[in-house]
Structures are given as structure tokens and as C-alpha cells.
Amino acid sequence: xxxxxxxxxxxxxxxxxxxxxxxxxxxxxxxxxxxxxxxxxxxxxxxxxxxxxxxxxxxxxxxxxxxxxxxxxxxxxxxxxxxxxxxxxxxxxxxxxxxxxxxxxxxxxxxxxxxxxxxxxxxxxxxxxxxxxxxxxxxx
Numbered sequence: 001x002x003x004x005x006x007x008x009x010x011x012x013x014x015x016x017x018x019x020x021x022x023x024x025x026x027x028x029x030x031x032x033x034x035x036x037x038x039x040x041x042x043x044x045x046x047x048x049x050x051x052x053x054x055x056x057x058x059x060x061x062x063x064x065x066x067x068x069x070x071x072x073x074x075x076x077x078x079x080x081x082x083x084x085x086x087x088x089x090x091x092x093x094x095x096x097x098x099x100x101x102x103x104x105x106x107x108x109x110x111x112x113x114x115x116x117x118x119x120x121x122x123x124x125x126x127x128x129x130x131x132x133x134x135x136x137x138x139x140x
Contacts, residue, residue, distance in 0.1 A: 017099050024096040031089050032057050058089060083137055090133040098126040 035057035039048075048056075105118045 017102075021096060021099055024092040027092045028089065028096070031085060031092070035085060035089075086137045087134060090130065090137065094126060094129050094133065098122055098129075 036053065039053050039056045102119065102122050105122070106115055109115050109118065
């Protein structure tokens with residue numbers, strides 16, 4: 001196993017992904033805070049339990065609050081704002097995770113021909129998860 005050096009500053013793939021990982025982590029925190037605050041504003045503090053609020057925060061889906069005490073879910077919860085939130089969380093979370101997987105695999109492999117194969121496989125997995133995730137978001 002080799003030790004990975006810090007990426008050189010410039011427009012290389014490694015440096016851009018290093019920066020993206022830091023930005024996506026901050027973006028996920030901000031989206032989680034927006035989700036919690038919005039859920040509380042829409043009545044979650046009195047009409048749902050903690051598990052429902054946390055599910056809503058990380059995957060804001062109107063089906064998560066259907067069985068709660070909220071009389072009409074579609075008024076504040078089922079709109080385009082929450083779909084955009086879901087897609088942002090999906091994109092940042094999956095891309096952040098797949099980049100971490102890529103770094104771990106490349107650290108383990110070193111500079112071999114298998115690196116190209118694994119990069120392609122991880123890219124296809126990333127693409128598949130995003131397509132399925134967007135389908136689930138738009139279909140629910």
C-alpha cells in the first residue's frame with residue numbers, strides 16, 4: 001500500500017475532487033440544517049416524532065410524514081422545493097461517497113492497469129445510483 005501525497009494545486013482531477021469533497025461535506029451539513037429547520041417550521045416539532053424528523057431531514061419525502069398527525073401532507077411538504085432538496089442531498093452524498101471509494105481503491109491498487117477498470121466501474125455505479133435516485137424522487 002502506498003501513501004498518497006497531497007494533490008498539487010491546479011486544475012487536475014485529483015485537486016478538483018479534493019476540493020469537491022470539502023465543499024460537499026459543508027453542503028450536506030447546510031442542507032441538513034435547512035431540512036431540520038424547515039421541518040420544524042412546518043409543524044414537525046408538535047406533529048411528528050424524532051425519527052420522522054431525521055428521515056425527513058436526510059430524505060425529505062412526503063411519504064415519510066403520511067402516518068403522522070399532520071392533517072394534509074401536500075400543503076407544505078409535497079412541493080418542488082423538497083424535490084430540489086432531495087436531489088441536492090442525493091448528488092452531494094453519492095458523489096462524496098463514490099469519491100471516497102475511488103480514493104480508497106486507488107490507494108490500495110497503486111498505479112496499475114486495474115485503476116482504469118475500477119474508475120470506470122465506480123463511475124458506472126455512481127451514474128446508476130443517481131439515475132435510480134432521481135427516478136425515485138420524481139416518482140414519489
